[in-house]
Amino acid sequence: MRSKWSEQIHFNLMLLPGMILVLLFTIWPMGGIVLAFKHFIPTKGIWGSPWTGWENYSYLFDTPVALRVFKNTVVIALMKIGFGFLIPIVFALMLNELRIQWFKRTVQTIVYLPHFLSWVLLAGILRDFFAVDGIVNQMLGMFGINEIMFLGENFWFRSIIVGSDIWKEFGFGTIIYLAALTGINPSLYEAADIDGATRMQKLRYVTLPGIATTIVLVGTLSLQNVLNAGFDQIFNLYNTLVYDSSDIIDTYVYRAGIEEGHYEVGTAIGLLKSGVSFILIIISYGLASRFANYRIF
Amino acid sequence: MIKKFASLIFVVLMVFVSACGNGGNNNNTATNAAEGNKASNTAEGTNTTEPAAEPEVAADPFGKYPELIEFTTIRPTMNNPKFPEGESYEENVFNKFMEEKLNVKPKFVWMAPQDGDAYKKKLDLSIGGNDIPDVFTIVGKSIQEVQATVKRLVEADMIEDLTTVYEQYASPAIKEAYASADNRGLDLYKVDGKLYGIPSQGSLENFNFVWIRDDWRKKLNLAEPKTLEDVEAIAKAFKQNDPAGNGTTIPVAMQMQTETDGLFGPGFIFDQFEAFPRLFYKDASGQVVYGGIQPQIKDSLKVIANLYKEGLIEKDFALKDTGQLQEILASGRAGIVGQAWWGVWYPLFMTLQNVPDADWKPYAIPAKTNGKLNMGAMNTSGSVMVVKKGFKYPELPMKWLNVINENDGTEWWIKTTQEKYKDANEKATVWGGMSIMSTDAIVNQAAEIVAAVNGEKDPASLPFKNNDAYQNIKKFIDELQSQPQAASKNVLQWQNTRSWYDAMGSAAKLETNIVYSAYDGQTPTMEKKLTALNELQMKAYHRIIMGKADADAEFDQFVADWKAQGGDDILKEINEEASK
Structure with missing residues (x-):
C-alpha cells in the first residue's frame, strides 16, 4: 500500500492542475444555478437576491407561444440529430472505399473546413446566397423558376437551417468514423477475401461491426441535444416572418428575457434544458449498454 | 508518508478553495461597498x-x-x-x-x-x-x-x-x-x-411625410401629389419608366421588420385611415383601446398589400433592416419613402452623395378619412x-x-x-446630452421661419437659429433652386428649405389631428406577454400584405388571437389604472 502511494505521487501531482481547472470552471460556477429560483438584484449578488420559487419558469410557460417554441426546438433538433447522424457514416464509408489516397485526403479536408467557421460569418454568406436577388434565385431564374424568398418562407427556412447545419458539421463527424475505420484489423478483410466475400458483404460483416461501438457512442452523445436546436445559427438567420418554423426556446428566452435584463430567466431555462439532457443521457446510455453492449463509464 | 502527502494535497486544495472563495466574495465585497455607499449616502x-x-x-x-x-x-x-x-x-x-x-x-x-x-x-x-x-x-x-x-x-x-x-x-x-x-x-x-x-x-411634430424624388417626378411630367391615389400613381410611373435604370428602381422603399413606424416605415399610409398600430389611446367613449386591432388597420394593410402585389415595394421588404434601406437610399434606387420632416438631414441626403442630380421633396397628404394630417403621439x-x-x-x-x-x-x-x-x-x-424640448417648440419655430420667408414677418426680429434657417431658405428659393444640381451643390440650403419650409410649412396649412397615447407604463400582463403579442401582430400584418391569406379572415383571426392571448387582460388592466 505504502509503496503503491509513493509510486503514484507524481501521477497524482500531474492530475492536480486538471482537477483545479474542473473545480474552478465547472464545479464552482454550478452554485450560480440557484439563480433559477431567485429574482436577481445586481447590488445584492447571486446569493443575496430574494427567492421566488418557480416564478421564473412561468415566464416561459405562460407565454402564448410556449407550445410553438417547444415544438420547433424538438423538431429542428431531431432533424439535425437524425441527418447529422446518418450522413457522416454514409460519407465515411464511401470515402473509405476510395483507392486514390490524395483524392480521399483532399475531399476529407475540404468537407471538414466549414466546421471552423462561425455562424455569424456563415449567416451573412447564406443570407446573400438565398436573398431574393441572390445567386440561388438567379440560377433558378435561368430555368424559368420564379424567385423564392428562401429566408422568409417557413417551409424553406427550416430546410435551410437543417441543411446548412449538416453541411457545416458532417465533415467533422466523418473524421471520427474514418479514424474508427483505420482501427479495423486488415486481417479480417483478408480472411473475408479468402472466404470469397463480396464488397457489400465485407461492408456488412466486417466494416460495420468494426465501427459499431463508435456509431453507438456518437449516437448516444448526440441525444442530449434534443433541446439544443442551435441558438447561434438560428439567431443569426431568422426573422419575424419565420418565427413559426424557427423560433426555439433559446431565441425566445433571449428576446423576452435576456434582452430585458432578466438573467434569472435565462438561468432557469438553462437548468431546465440541462435537466432534460441529463435524463436523456441516462436513458440513451442504458439503451447503448443494453443493445450494443457498450459502456462509456 | 501517505498522510503527509494526503495532507499536502489537502492544503493545496484548501488554498485553492479559499482562492475561489475570494473570487466569489468579490460579489460580497461589492455588496458591502454598496451598503457602505448607502450609509455614506444617507x-x-x-x-x-x-x-x-x-x-x-x-x-x-x-x-x-x-x-x-x-x-x-x-x-x-x-x-x-x-x-x-x-x-x-x-x-x-x-x-x-x-x-x-x-x-x-x-x-x-x-x-x-x-x-x-x-x-x-x-x-x-x-x-x-x-x-x-x-x-x-x-x-x-x-x-x-x-x-x-x-x-x-x-x-x-x-x-x-x-x-x-x-x-x-x-x-x-x-x-x-x-x-x-x-x-x-x-x-x-x-x-x-x-x-x-x-x-x-x-417636440410633437413628427407627422409622417411622403418624400418623393422630385427630379424623377419632374422628368416624367407628373403633378405634385395631393391624395394617396396620386402617390400610388407616381409609384406606378416610377415602376414603368424605371428612372434609376436597369430595372433597379424601387418605387416605394419601405421597411417593416419588427415595427410599423419609425424610419422608412409605412406610417404615412396608416395615418391616411387614422390607424395607429402601436398606440393605446382613448376612443370616443373614453375607453382605452389598442390601435393595432382597430378595423381601420385593415384598410391600411389592404393599400399596402396592393402596393406589394403590383411590385411597387420590394418582395422581401419584411426582411430588410434600416441599414439595408440606407444602402438603397445611398445608391439612388428609391423613389418614394415615408419619413419625418427632418428626413433630409438624415438619411435622405445620402442619395445626393452618389446621385448629384437627385432632389427629395416632402408632401403632406391629408387623410382619406378626415382630411386632416393625423398623428399618433407616443410620449416623447x-x-x-x-x-x-x-x-x-x-x-x-x-x-x-x-x-x-x-x-x-x-x-x-x-x-x-x-x-x-x-x-x-x-x-x-x-452632442453629449439629450434634448428637452417644449412639445410645440418645432411647430412654433417653423411657423416663424415660414412667415419670414413669405414676407409676413421681419427677419431681423428672429432669434439667431431661426434667422440662420431663414437666410438659407431665402437663398435657396430666390436664386439656387433653378440651377442644375441645386440640392447636391448647396446641401445646407436645400436641407433647410425642404425640412422647415416645404415639410413643416405644408403641414401648417393642414388641420392636424394628434391622438395622444393614453398609457405609457407597463402592466403585469404586458411584462409577460407584450413581446409575444407584438410579434403576433407583425406576423398577421406581414401575411396580409404579402397576400398569403385573405385579408378579412386573417385580420379577424388576428384580432381574436390578440385578445385571447393576453390583449384583453392588458386592456382591462390599463382601463382599471386609468379610472383610478
Whole structure:
C-alpha cells in the first residue's frame, strides 16, 4: 500500500492542475444555478437576491407561444440529430472505399473546413446566397423558376437551417468514423477475401461491426441535444416572418428575457434544458449498454 | 508518508478553495461597498440639503464648480464618426465648452454604437454586473423597456433619487418644457412618487411625410401629389419608366421588420385611415383601446398589400433592416419613402452623395378619412439620464442639461457645428446630452421661419437659429433652386428649405389631428406577454400584405388571437389604472 502511494505521487501531482481547472470552471460556477429560483438584484449578488420559487419558469410557460417554441426546438433538433447522424457514416464509408489516397485526403479536408467557421460569418454568406436577388434565385431564374424568398418562407427556412447545419458539421463527424475505420484489423478483410466475400458483404460483416461501438457512442452523445436546436445559427438567420418554423426556446428566452435584463430567466431555462439532457443521457446510455453492449463509464 | 502527502494535497486544495472563495466574495465585497455607499449616502443626503441652505452654492442651475470634477459616463456612438484633426469623443469643442461653463469633464468608461442595440445591450451587462458609471443615459426600443430598466435600478438601490435635484436645479426653461406636456415625461420615471431620472422630451411634430424624388417626378411630367391615389400613381410611373435604370428602381422603399413606424416605415399610409398600430389611446367613449386591432388597420394593410402585389415595394421588404434601406437610399434606387420632416438631414441626403442630380421633396397628404394630417403621439420621453447611487454631485447632469438647453441655439454653437462639424454624422457625435424640448417648440419655430420667408414677418426680429434657417431658405428659393444640381451643390440650403419650409410649412396649412397615447407604463400582463403579442401582430400584418391569406379572415383571426392571448387582460388592466 505504502509503496503503491509513493509510486503514484507524481501521477497524482500531474492530475492536480486538471482537477483545479474542473473545480474552478465547472464545479464552482454550478452554485450560480440557484439563480433559477431567485429574482436577481445586481447590488445584492447571486446569493443575496430574494427567492421566488418557480416564478421564473412561468415566464416561459405562460407565454402564448410556449407550445410553438417547444415544438420547433424538438423538431429542428431531431432533424439535425437524425441527418447529422446518418450522413457522416454514409460519407465515411464511401470515402473509405476510395483507392486514390490524395483524392480521399483532399475531399476529407475540404468537407471538414466549414466546421471552423462561425455562424455569424456563415449567416451573412447564406443570407446573400438565398436573398431574393441572390445567386440561388438567379440560377433558378435561368430555368424559368420564379424567385423564392428562401429566408422568409417557413417551409424553406427550416430546410435551410437543417441543411446548412449538416453541411457545416458532417465533415467533422466523418473524421471520427474514418479514424474508427483505420482501427479495423486488415486481417479480417483478408480472411473475408479468402472466404470469397463480396464488397457489400465485407461492408456488412466486417466494416460495420468494426465501427459499431463508435456509431453507438456518437449516437448516444448526440441525444442530449434534443433541446439544443442551435441558438447561434438560428439567431443569426431568422426573422419575424419565420418565427413559426424557427423560433426555439433559446431565441425566445433571449428576446423576452435576456434582452430585458432578466438573467434569472435565462438561468432557469438553462437548468431546465440541462435537466432534460441529463435524463436523456441516462436513458440513451442504458439503451447503448443494453443493445450494443457498450459502456462509456 | 501517505498522510503527509494526503495532507499536502489537502492544503493545496484548501488554498485553492479559499482562492475561489475570494473570487466569489468579490460579489460580497461589492455588496458591502454598496451598503457602505448607502450609509455614506444617507450622510450625504443630509449634506445635500445643507448646502442648499447656503446661499452661494444653493441651487444655482448654472453654477460653476470651484474645482474640476471628472465624472465617469458612457455614450452611444454614431457610425463612422470623422472628427477634425486631433479631436475625439473626449477631446472636442463641445466638451471644452462644458468644462469652461461648469468645470466638469466626462470620462467615458466605454462607448458603443447606437445602431443595432449595442449600447443598450452593453448597458444591460454593466447593470447586471453592478458596474455602472456615475452618470448615464438609458435608452430602449420602447418607453416600457426604459421604464423597466429604471425600476430594476431603483429596486437594486443603484441610482439616486433626483426629486430635490430637479426641483432645485432644473432651469426655468427646462421646467417650462416639461410643463408643456403636463409633466408626463417626468411622471414616467417616478417610482413611489420619487423622480429617479431626467427624461428627454421631443417636440410633437413628427407627422409622417411622403418624400418623393422630385427630379424623377419632374422628368416624367407628373403633378405634385395631393391624395394617396396620386402617390400610388407616381409609384406606378416610377415602376414603368424605371428612372434609376436597369430595372433597379424601387418605387416605394419601405421597411417593416419588427415595427410599423419609425424610419422608412409605412406610417404615412396608416395615418391616411387614422390607424395607429402601436398606440393605446382613448376612443370616443373614453375607453382605452389598442390601435393595432382597430378595423381601420385593415384598410391600411389592404393599400399596402396592393402596393406589394403590383411590385411597387420590394418582395422581401419584411426582411430588410434600416441599414439595408440606407444602402438603397445611398445608391439612388428609391423613389418614394415615408419619413419625418427632418428626413433630409438624415438619411435622405445620402442619395445626393452618389446621385448629384437627385432632389427629395416632402408632401403632406391629408387623410382619406378626415382630411386632416393625423398623428399618433407616443410620449416623447424615450430616454432618461440617471445618476449612480452615491455619486457626490447628483445635480451635475441636471446642470449639464441646463447648459446645453441654454446654448444649443446660440450663434456660436450653430456656426461651430456648421463649420467645424459639417458632416451630419459628426454633429450628432459631438452632442453629449439629450434634448428637452417644449412639445410645440418645432411647430412654433417653423411657423416663424415660414412667415419670414413669405414676407409676413421681419427677419431681423428672429432669434439667431431661426434667422440662420431663414437666410438659407431665402437663398435657396430666390436664386439656387433653378440651377442644375441645386440640392447636391448647396446641401445646407436645400436641407433647410425642404425640412422647415416645404415639410413643416405644408403641414401648417393642414388641420392636424394628434391622438395622444393614453398609457405609457407597463402592466403585469404586458411584462409577460407584450413581446409575444407584438410579434403576433407583425406576423398577421406581414401575411396580409404579402397576400398569403385573405385579408378579412386573417385580420379577424388576428384580432381574436390578440385578445385571447393576453390583449384583453392588458386592456382591462390599463382601463382599471386609468379610472383610478
